[in-house]
Amino acid sequence: MKFPSPSSAEAVVSIAGLSRRFGSRTVLNELSLHVPRGSVFGLVGENGAGKTTLIKHILGLLRAEQGTVKVFGIDPVADPVSVLGRIGYLSEQPDLPGWMRVDEFIRYTQAFYPKWDVAYAESLRKQFGLDASARLKTLSKGQQAKAGLLAAQAHRPELLLLDEPSSGLDPIVRRDILEAVIRTVADEGRTVFFSSHLLEEIERVSDHVAMLHRGKLVLCGPLDEIKARHHRVTLHFETAQTKPPVIAGALSVSGQGKEWRVLCNGGRTELPAIVSALGARIVEEHTPSLNEIFVAQAETIVGDRPTTTSPPH
Amino acid sequence: MQIQITSHDGVPIYLQIFNQVKHLVASGRLSAGEEVPPIRVLAEQLVVNPNTVARAYLELERAGVVTKRHGAGTYISEAASTVSRREKLKLLTQRVDSLLVEAGHLGIDLKEVVELVRERHDETFSPAKE
Numbered sequence: 001m002k003f004p005s006p007s008s009a010e011a012v013v014s015i016a017g018l019s020r021r022f023g024s025r026t027v028l029n030e031l032s033l034h035v036p037r038g039s040v041f042g043l044v045g046e047n048g049a050g051k052t053t054l055i056k057h058i059l060g061l062l063r064a065e066q067g068t069v070k071v072f073g074i075d076p077v078a079d080p081v082s083v084l085g086r087i088g089y090l091s092e093q094p095d096l097p098g099w100m101r102v103d104e105f106i107r108y109t110q111a112f113y114p115k116w117d118v119a120y121a122e123s124l125r126k127q128f129g130l131d132a133s134a135r136l137k138t139l140s141k142g143q144q145a146k147a148g149l150l151a152a153q154a155h156r157p158e159l160l161l162l163d164e165p166s167s168g169l170d171p172i173v174r175r176d177i178l179e180a181v182i183r184t185v186a187d188e189g190r191t192v193f194f195s196s197h198l199l200e201e202i203e204r205v206s207d208h209v210a211m212l213h214r215g216k217l218v219l220c221g222p223l224d225e226i227k228a229r230h231h232r233v234t235l236h237f238e239t240a241q242t243k244p245p246v247i248a249g250a251l252s253v254s255g256q257g258k259e260w261r262v263l264c265n266g267g268r269t270e271l272p273a274i275v276s277a278l279g280a281r282i283v284e285e286h287t288p289s290l291n292e293i294f295v296a297q298a299e300t301i302v303g304d305r306p307t308t309t310s311p312p313h
Numbered sequence: 314m315q316i317q318i319t320s321h322d323g324v325p326i327y328l329q330i331f332n333q334v335k336h337l338v339a340s341g342r343l344s345a346g347e348e349v350p351p352i353r354v355l356a357e358q359l360v361v362n363p364n365t366v367a368r369a370y371l372e373l374e375r376a377g378v379v380t381k382r383h384g385a386g387t388y389i390s391e392a393a394s395t396v397s398r399r400e401k402l403k404l405l406t407q408r409v410d411s412l413l414v415e416a417g418h419l420g421i422d423l424k425e426v427v428e429l430v431r432e433r434h435d436e437t438f439s440p441a442k443e
Binding site (some may be wrong): 179186 | 318322326353361362363
């Protein structure tokens with residue numbers, strides 16, 4: 001499948017034909033994507049889809065076995081210093097030195113980044129309600145995430161890289177993290193790349209989305225385009241159907257009797273003719289949520305999964 | 314400006330903002346000449362991508378609901394009142410539709426519904442009530 005992508009000249013991250021195997025397992029399979037400068041790029045996929053492995057390649061922690069990875073046009077494995085100094089990174093479980101106090105941790109992190117903004121770090125500390133004299137190991141999980149976020153953000157990185165940042169956190173901390181994403185991208189030219197399995201979050205803050213399923217990209221592009229291409233229609237048949245209707249281009253079909261719901265990728269103009277040939281009409285039409293698109297795409301790829309039959313809503 | 318974003322029903326977020334601003338104008342909660350929040354401020358408030366807010370504002374400008382003043386923010390346009398009459402009728406149409414469906418279920422015909430509307434109007438707006 002080919003996706004329209006911005007020219008790699010404007011891309012902060014450029015990945016071409018990246019594959020990775022761990023033993024006999026293919027974790028990343030011929031993956032290509034470009035993260036445009038100034039975008040919020042959301043990476044979605046269930047656990048084990050290969051999201052963290054992909055992020056480790058961007059950070060230069062893993063060498064590309066096949067294909068190329070460029071960050072700011074530089075190979076992050078060959079020249080980690082040039083790349084990492086311009087990235088702010090927060091992982092799902094930030095590895096913080098628990099014995100340090102918050103203020104010590106801030107000074108310690110500052111030493112790694114020449115561009116550290118002391119005033120900004122202090123304003124973030126206050127905003128996050130972090131006590132300067134508290135030891136990191138005594139902080140709650142949410143506060144530890146905020147300390148990690150402060151460390152990732154205070155040098156005003158060109159690329160903020162977040163790996164499942166809201167995993168297991170309460171809604172208030174999640175909101176702080178998402179606000180940090182918004183603030184980062186609102187500053188001219190800064191880019192955010194973040195992975196999540198919370199599709200609602202991705203749908204809210206991202207303008208570009210990549211969907212990873214079992215190591216393969218199943219969708220990649222501007223969120224608006226992805227949403228505009230997919231349609232969810234409810235069909236009403238003259239007579240009750242005992243089997244799901246077969247519709248070309250449909251990703252998923254569910255329902256029973258006279259009413260069936262269909263999710264299609266493209267082919268909106270041909271749909272009325274196909275539907276009326278089956279003896280049905282379109283009674284309702286919606287833009288599907290990212291979550292619905294993801295589920296339908298995942299089902300299609302698995303292929304052998306029996307079609308669900310659930311009563312229409 | 315009170316706007317609620319939901320990610321459940323699939324309506325694109327820029328469209329949710331677009332519709333709700335139009336709704337706020339139609340219902341008189343935003344009036345001509347009033348300033349709407351800057352893109353960045355609204356993006357942070359709603360926790361949505363700034364480009365999404367920018368797109369909503371652009372569509373609102375195209376629809377004549379807001380006007381940009383050179384470098385001085387975005388305002389509800391004076392022309393919005395004519396746009397909003399159409400919007401008001403559209404809002405009312407939805408209510409009328411559900412009223413007619415309800416009446417249909419209850420087996421009450423159009424003539425009776427119209428009579429009822431007139432009756433309620435007279436009751437609600439009768440001078441005796443003042």
